[in-house]
Amino acid sequence: MTPLAGYLLVAALVFAIGLAGALTRRNAILVLIGIELMLNAANLNLIAFWRYGPHPEALTGMMFAVFSIAVAAAEAAVGLGLVISIYRHARTTDLDEMNRMKG
Amino acid sequence: MTIVFWILAVMTVSGGLAAVLLKNTVHCALAVTGAFAGLALLFLQLDAQFAGFAQILVYIGAVAILVVFAILLTRGSETPESGVFSRTWLVGLCIAAGVFAVMAWAILNSASALPHESATPDVSVMQIGNALMGRYVLPLEIVALLLTAAMIGAVIVAMHEKGDVK
Numbered sequence: 001m002t003p004l005a006g007y008l009l010v011a012a013l014v015f016a017i018g019l020a021g022a023l024t025r026r027n028a029i030l031v032l033i034g035i036e037l038m039l040n041a042a043n044l045n046l047i048a049f050w051r052y053g054p055h056p057e058a059l060t061g062m063m064f065a066v067f068s069i070a071v072a073a074a075e076a077a078v079g080l081g082l083v084i085s086i087y088r089h090a091r092t093t094d095l096d097e098m099n100r101m102k103g
Numbered sequence: 104m105t106i107v108f109w110i111l112a113v114m115t116v117s118g119g120l121a122a123v124l125l126k127n128t129v130h131c132a133l134a135v136t137g138a139f140a141g142l143a144l145l146f147l148q149l150d151a152q153f154a155g156f157a158q159i160l161v162y163i164g165a166v167a168i169l170v171v172f173a174i175l176l177t178r179g180s181e182t183p184e185s186g187v188f189s190r191t192w193l194v195g196l197c198i199a200a201g202v203f204a205v206m207a208w209a210i211l212n213s214a215s216a217l218p219h220e221s222a223t224p225d226v227s228v229m230q231i232g233n234a235l236m237g238r239y240v241l242p243l244e245i246v247a248l249l250l251t252a253a254m255i256g257a258v259i260v261a262m263h264e265k266g267d268v269k
Contacts (some may be wrong), residue, residue: 004218007108026183029173041116064167065154076165
């Protein structure tokens with residue numbers, strides 16, 4: 001197994017764990033944590049391909065990963081703000097109980 | 104495949120698994136911080152120092168704290184008596200396992216076609232700064248705008264509404 005394949009397998013495993021968390025947990029905050037794990041797995045793929053790809057001096061994969069980290073931070077801030085807002089309204093963060101759009 | 108890689112891989116994957124499986128939400132936040140740290144160390148192992156330290160600053164420094172704040176503000180640390188997993192957990196688990204199976208199959212079958220340059224890339228922070236101010240200046244400005252908009256949006260969304268009796 002080449003080093004790149006090892007990193008890609010770890011990234012695939014972390015992505016699958018994040019996906020399982022996002023699909024199976026009831027708590028909205030833990031769903032967001034699962035989404036963050038999936039974003040991080042994608043970043044690991046980008047960095048690994050940058051490191052073992054033909055032109056690392058062009059910095060393409062690294063820049064993509066850095067911008068992706070910034071976008072993920074914005075997503076986390078807005079997502080957690082929405083969770084707090086919904087909690088204030090519905091007094092719960094249980095996604096199975098959030099089944100109506102009416103206020 | 105060095106021993107360091109395997110240690111970091113086990114640390115990352117076990118942190119992620121604990122974050123998904125543990126019952127107490129605060130423990131989940133701590134476990135996911137461990138997974139973020141493992142990923143940052145994997146970035147450092149891949150000679151991407153800048154991305155690794157950005158990962159530590161943004162995820163362990165900011166996102167983990169945000170998650171803990173959200174948990175404490177929503178009383179999410181109390182374990183609900185109806186269980187922590189959703190009613191359709193089996194379907195979600197099957198989807199995740201299927202996705203992992205497809206990706207692992209694709210990676211293992213294309214292993215010979217993957218690039219494997221062994222030369223260590225020599226990237227200084229100065230080169231990254233030059234690239235950010237030169238070739239990537241438009242994405243940088245867009246990300247700056249996005250972060251400002253997201254920050255203001257998050258504050259407005261989470262702000263107490265006037266006349267809110269609770």
